[in-house]
Amino acid sequence: MTEEKLPGAQRRNLLLNWLKTAENPMKGSELARRTNVSRQVIVQDISLLKALNEPIIATSQGYIYHSKETPPIQQHEKLVACRHSPQQTVDELYLIVDFGVLVKDVIIEHPVYGDLTASIMVSNRREVDEFMEKIRASKASYLSQLTDGLHLHTLAADTPEKLQQVKKALQAAGYLAQED
The missing domain is CATH 3.30.1340.20 (3H domain)
Structure with a gap:
């Protein structure tokens, strides 16, 4: 968790790293807490990352980074x-x-x-x-x-x-x- 607000690009890089290494979906509220911003800022950051073709999926359990290396959940x-x-x-x-x-x-x-x-x-x-x-x-x-x-x-x-x-x-x- 960071104590101060990070610049947007730095915060999005941090979000991307967390999502890429997460074993479970990450809730927007948790990401907001960790970065010391509102959940709405996280939603906007995720939208910007998706616009850059990052394979982030929003689920009811939280955000998931779905890379090509990620094995399919089911066949x-x-x-x-x-x-x-x-x-x-x-x-x-x-x-x-x-x-x-x-x-x-x-x-x-x-x-x-x-x-x-x-x-x-x-x-x-x-x-x-x-x-x-x-x-x-x-x-x-x-x-x-x-x-x-x-x-x-x-x-x-x-x-x-x-x-x-x-x-x-x-x-x-x-x-x-x-x-x-």
Whole structure:
């Protein structure tokens, strides 16, 4: 932690070094505390670093530096279309992560902006609980509320069988969107 505010370029280099060496996601509030600036300054710094093509991913657990040398979290991916109410979100996410599957993101098709994607990156119930608490604490709306509950998830797993099991479980629970 630094006691004084660092010049922007120096602070961004420090942030980049921390993110590159971090074993776990780093929260914006922690980065702000370490650099003695506001969380909003960190958000701006991260945006500037992303604009310089630094592969930083914002997740519900914090920021991750995703270099080409970083091994993939999971090898197999599947895009699934779901539809449910906001109250069923935690149940849907628990259902998925209980199979050992990572929920990478949520995607909706907005009539004006096109595809909107938000990183979720949850792989267990604790991470789902933290994600849901952030939604509650911020009083944020779910993206799927803009599309009457219809949304996509990119799911990742170490085997294709887990993805098939999740798809069947989502179907059985009534969360898989019906194809017309």
